[in-house]
Amino acid sequence: MFGVVPKVLWSRVYSSNENNLIDLTLRSLIVETEDHVILVDTGWGDKQDEKFFRHVNLHGGEGLIGGLKNRGYKPEDITDVFLTHLHADHCGGGVIRNESTKSYELTFPNATYHVSRIQWEWAVKNNVREADSFLEENILPIGQSGHLNLVDEEWELFRGFSVMMCYGHTPGLMIPVIKYKDKTLVYTGDLIPTIAHLPIIWNMSYDIESLKTIAEKEKLLNEALSGNYILVFQHDENVECCTLEMTPKGIRAKDKFEFSEIC
Numbered sequence: 001m002f003g004v005v006p007k008v009l010w011s012r013v014y015s016s017n018e019n020n021l022i023d024l025t026l027r028s029l030i031v032e033t034e035d036h037v038i039l040v041d042t043g044w045g046d047k048q049d050e051k052f053f054r055h056v057n058l059h060g061g062e063g064l065i066g067g068l069k070n071r072g073y074k075p076e077d078i079t080d081v082f083l084t085h086l087h088a089d090h091c092g093g094g095v096i097r098n099e100s101t102k103s104y105e106l107t108f109p110n111a112t113y114h115v116s117r118i119q120w121e122w123a124v125k126n127n128v129r130e131a132d133s134f135l136e137e138n139i140l141p142i143g144q145s146g147h148l149n150l151v152d153e154e155w156e157l158f159r160g161f162s163v164m165m166c167y168g169h170t171p172g173l174m175i176p177v178i179k180y181k182d183k184t185l186v187y188t189g190d191l192i193p194t195i196a197h198l199p200i201i202w203n204m205s206y207d208i209e210s211l212k213t214i215a216e217k218e219k220l221l222n223e224a225l226s227g228n229y230i231l232v233f234q235h236d237e238n239v240e241c242c243t244l245e246m247t248p249k250g251i252r253a254k255d256k257f258e259f260s261e262i263c
C-alpha cells in the first residue's frame with residue numbers, strides 16, 4: 001500500500017500486525033440528490049472462493065447490504081451505482097451470484113451502473129499487471145445487464161456531484177467531488193486511499209503510472225486546499241475525513257473527523 005516508502009517511515013503513521021498486514025476499510029458512500037440515491041463503490045462482494053478471501057483476509061465491518069440496511073436502504077432503493085473503477089475491492093459487491101439459477105445478477109436491480117468508458121474498455125481487455133484485480137464475474141454481468149452507463153469525460157454527472165478523471169492508479173479512475181450544503185466533499189478513492197497517503201510521493205505500488213498519480217494528487221490537493229474541501233477516505237481504518245492545511249513539508253491534514261460530523 002505504500003509502494004517504495006520504507007516501512008520504518010510508513011509504520012509511524014499506519015500500524016501493521018505481526019504478519020505485516022495493515023487494516024483497510026472498504027468505505028462506500030451514499031449520496032442522495034433530489035431524485036437519485038447514488039451508491040459510490042460496492043466493496044469486494046462475496047462471489048469468489050474461500051481461498052481468494054483468505055488471501056485478502058476479509059474481516060469485520062457491517063458488509064455492504066448490512067451497512068445499507070443499518071442506514072435505512074434496501075438494494076431496490078439505489079437508483080445509481082457509481083464505480084470509481086473496476087478493481088475487485090471497488091466493484092465486486094455490485095454483482096451477485098444467484099445460486100438457484102447459477103447466473104450472475106445485479107445486486108441493485110433498479111440502478112444504472114456508471115463506469116468511465118476508458119476504465120471499462122481497459123478492464124474488459126484486461127492486462128497482466130491488473131489481472132488479479134479485474135475479475136470477469138464482477139465486470140461482464142454489468143455490461144450484459146443493459147444497466148451500464150459509460151462516462152466519457154469530467155462533468156457534473158448528477159446535480160452537485162461532479163467527476164474528476166484520473167489515469168495514474170488505473171486509466172479512467174473517477175473521483176467524485178460532491179457539493180453538500182456549503183461544503184465540498186471529495187471521495188478520494190484509490191488516488192489518496194488513506195490519510196497517510198497525503199504526501200504526494202507516498203503512493204501505492206498498485207498504481208500503473210506513478211508519475212501521473214503524483215501529478216493528479218498535487219492538482220487535487222492544491223484545489224482542495226484553496227477551496228477548503230473535505231477529503232473522505234475510502235480505505236483508512238481510523239480516519240474518515242479531514243480538511244487540509246499548508247505546512248513546511250507540503251499539504252497535510254488539518255482537522256480529522258468522523259463523517260457523521262458533516263452529515
Ligand SMILES: [Zn+2]
Binds near residue numbers: 085190
Ligand atoms: Zn484500485
